[in-house]
Amino acid sequence: MASDLEVTTDRAQRLAGGGWQAVAVHWLRKYRRVWVSTLITSSLSPLLYLAGMGIGLGMLVDRGAGGVGGVPYVVFVAPGLLAASTLQVAAGETTFSVLGSIKWTPIYHGMLATPLRVRDVVLGQLVYVLLRVTSAAIVFFVIAAALGTVRSWWGLLAVPVSVLGGMAFASCCFAYSANLRNDQGIMLMFRFVVMPMSLFSGTFFPIEQLPGWLQPVAWVTPLWHAVEACRALVLGTATVGGVLVHCAYLAVWLVGGYLLSVRVLRGRMVV
Amino acid sequence: MPLSPSEPLIRARGLVKTFGDFTAVDGIDVDVHPGESFGFLGPNGAGKSSTMRMIGCVSPPTGGSLRILGMDPGTQGPAIRARLGVVPQRDSLDEELTVEENIWVYGRYFGLPRPVVRERAAELLEFAQLSERARSVVEPLSGGMKRRLTIARALVNTPQILLLDEPTTGLDPQARHVLWDRLFRLKREGVTLVLTTHYMDEAEQLCDRLVVMDHGRIVAEGSPRALIAEHSTREVLELRFDTHDHTAHLADVDGIADRVEVLPDRLLLYTPDGESAQSEIARRGIEPLSSLVRRSTLEDVFLHLTGRTLVD
Ligand SMILES: Nc1ncnc2c1ncn2[C@@H]1O[C@H](COP(=O)(O)OP(=O)(O)OP(=O)(O)O)[C@@H](O)[C@H]1O
Numbered sequence: 001m002a003s004d005l006e007v008t009t010d011r012a013q014r015l016a017g018g019g020w021q022a023v024a025v026h027w028l029r030k031y032r033r034v035w036v037s038t039l040i041t042s043s044l045s046p047l048l049y050l051a052g053m054g055i056g057l058g059m060l061v062d063r064g065a066g067g068v069g070g071v072p073y074v075v076f077v078a079p080g081l082l083a084a085s086t087l088q089v090a091a092g093e094t095t096f097s098v099l100g101s102i103k104w105t106p107i108y109h110g111m112l113a114t115p116l117r118v119r120d121v122v123l124g125q126l127v128y129v130l131l132r133v134t135s136a137a138i139v140f141f142v143i144a145a146a147l148g149t150v151r152s153w154w155g156l157l158a159v160p161v162s163v164l165g166g167m168a169f170a171s172c173c174f175a176y177s178a179n180l181r182n183d184q185g186i187m188l189m190f191r192f193v194v195m196p197m198s199l200f201s202g203t204f205f206p207i208e209q210l211p212g213w214l215q216p217v218a219w220v221t222p223l224w225h226a227v228e229a230c231r232a233l234v235l236g237t238a239t240v241g242g243v244l245v246h247c248a249y250l251a252v253w254l255v256g257g258y259l260l261s262v263r264v265l266r267g268r269m270v271v
Numbered sequence: 272m273p274l275s276p277s278e279p280l281i282r283a284r285g286l287v288k289t290f291g292d293f294t295a296v297d298g299i300d301v302d303v304h305p306g307e308s309f310g311f312l313g314p315n316g317a318g319k320s321s322t323m324r325m326i327g328c329v330s331p332p333t334g335g336s337l338r339i340l341g342m343d344p345g346t347q348g349p350a351i352r353a354r355l356g357v358v359p360q361r362d363s364l365d366e367e368l369t370v371e372e373n374i375w376v377y378g379r380y381f382g383l384p385r386p387v388v389r390e391r392a393a394e395l396l397e398f399a400q401l402s403e404r405a406r407s408v409v410e411p412l413s414g415g416m417k418r419r420l421t422i423a424r425a426l427v428n429t430p431q432i433l434l435l436d437e438p439t440t441g442l443d444p445q446a447r448h449v450l451w452d453r454l455f456r457l458k459r460e461g462v463t464l465v466l467t468t469h470y471m472d473e474a475e476q477l478c479d480r481l482v483v484m485d486h487g488r489i490v491a492e493g494s495p496r497a498l499i500a501e502h503s504t505r506e507v508l509e510l511r512f513d514t515h516d517h518t519a520h521l522a523d524v525d526g527i528a529d530r531v532e533v534l535p536d537r538l539l540l541y542t543p544d545g546e547s548a549q550s551e552i553a554r555r556g557i558e559p560l561s562s563l564v565r566r567s568t569l570e571d572v573f574l575h576l577t578g579r580t581l582v583d
Pocket residue numbers: 271290293294295313314315316317318319320321322360469
């Protein structure tokens with residue numbers, strides 16, 4: 001047994017450790033303790049949103065204006081909610097957990113005492129967030145589809161697109177949280193970034209309704225791109241080019257956020 | 272392996288660490304040899320942790336040279352860390368996970384395959400006397416248990432060097448003795464230990480050789496016995512008087528000891544023979560509140576070298 005261990009230890013040393021996979025495994029193991037409750041939340045919140053916003057508010061909109069862009073309001077709003085709630089889950093997984101792993105339960109310190117490098121720590125956690133966010137998006141999509149809000153088979157692609165939107169934001173959230181001294185900044189970000197972005201990025205109404213100067217602001221946000229692409233896919237009005245442009249924009253955020261996160265976390269941890 | 276047999280496991284020359292304008296480690300030279308148990312003894316802020324973090328390849332040195340296991344921390348950090356075990360000053364356990372899960376996930380960081388990690392975890396929990404708590408969540412465990420878990424976890428990769436930053440600070444005496452016992456076993460098994468402490472008894476118990484650090488510098492180096500022989504006398508007579516200022520009693524004891532130190536609450540008389548010093552005090556008709564003869568410790572060495580006590 002001892003010699004076995006030496007051989008495997010030796011191999012591990014050549015590979016310089018378990019890499020980002022080991023970090024993802026760690027986060028998944030943490031998640032195992034809470035998955036039941038998050039599953040309940042991630043199924044209840046789409047139901048509540050779609051029932052309240054889509055059907056309740058939808059009745060008013062549909063009666064008054066005959067829907068939005070020719071479709072009932074619930075059909076219009078469902079893909080927007082998919083993108084927005086996916087982004088919120090992504091933000092939720094890259095704020096307190098990042099700051100907490102630096103300050104309160106310093107697990108990043110534990111990780112970086114091993115062969116793992118800062119980029120493994122960031123990438124591993126983002127891969128975990130990817131899995132977490134994908135499962136939430138699937139649950140949302142299934143519920144939205146069951147309520148009859150998906151008009152096209154292309155709509156299935158709204159799941160990966162909303163996930164890309166969430167990850168684009170999550171990678172930047174990671175960098176932001178890794179730079180914080182206390183959790184005040186997290187509250188501020190949810191209140192002054194996530195909330196307004198959810199409201200004014202075309203989730204609940206077309207951004208053409210916004211004052212002219214606000215529209216370019218919406219164009220910059222990752223959420224608007226995710227919402228636009230998801231909506232076009234779900235309604236069956238998507239063009240390949242249009243979706244690709246939105247996805248490319250989100251990919252830039254994702255990669256930029258990742259690189260920034262590695263930089264910020266290194267500056268924080270390797271001193 | 273790049274390490275030649277004669278080269279020490281850890282070799283630092285003129286090692287410096289600054290934070291902004293502040294110099295935490297001010298040009299230290301250290302050699303640690305295989306199988307040795309080496310200590311950094313010093314008060315708060317001496318630069319012990321800063322040094323340990325550089326040796327642990329998580330903090331880049333500002334100046335000087337550092338080689339660990341024959342490698343350069345700047346370029347071969349992951350390869351070095353793969354062969355170190357680290358017990359940081361502040362536990363970095365995942366408190367949401369169970370005791371055994373903490374070792375499992377940590378083993379995976381080193382790229383150890385699952386079955387190996389499981390087997391190793393069971394052995395290590397046995398070693399750390401935590402087998403019964405294997406399935407408990409870490410958060411509510413006592414400080415001593417968390418510390419033992421941190422040590423067990425640090426051994427998952429069968430490290431060549433175990434770095435322990437204040438392994439027993441904050442533990443009650445019983446928990447400290449349990450930990451010391453575990454560390455002795457590791458030492459017997461040939462693991463090289465590098466530890467920091469500001470407890471002189473810990474340093475005396477565990478270290479073959481140590482350096483005394485103060486303000487980022489090394490002020491003395493040697494085995495505990497050699498340091499005491501060199502910088503102190505064999506015995507110390509401690510006298511307490513009923514007074515606010517013990518300096519007033521300096522004249523009373525003049526000529527009795529080789530050297531006298533004045534502390535806020537007592538006088539320390541350094542002498543090879545405490546008993547005769549005690550009789551001389553009695554012969555002069557001096558009546559202290561209490562009078563105690565003890566052997567010299569590293570505390571006395573530190574006091575002599577820096578004029579301050581280690582733990583205040
Ligand atoms: N990241 C940092 N930024 C700024 N100053 C630091 C940093 N880390 C340590 N210091 C300073 O460097 C000095 C040495 O700190 P260090 O933690 O190495 O001391 P120590 O000997 O381990 O002390 P203690 O016994 O309290 O743990 C202290 O004055 C500390 O404030």
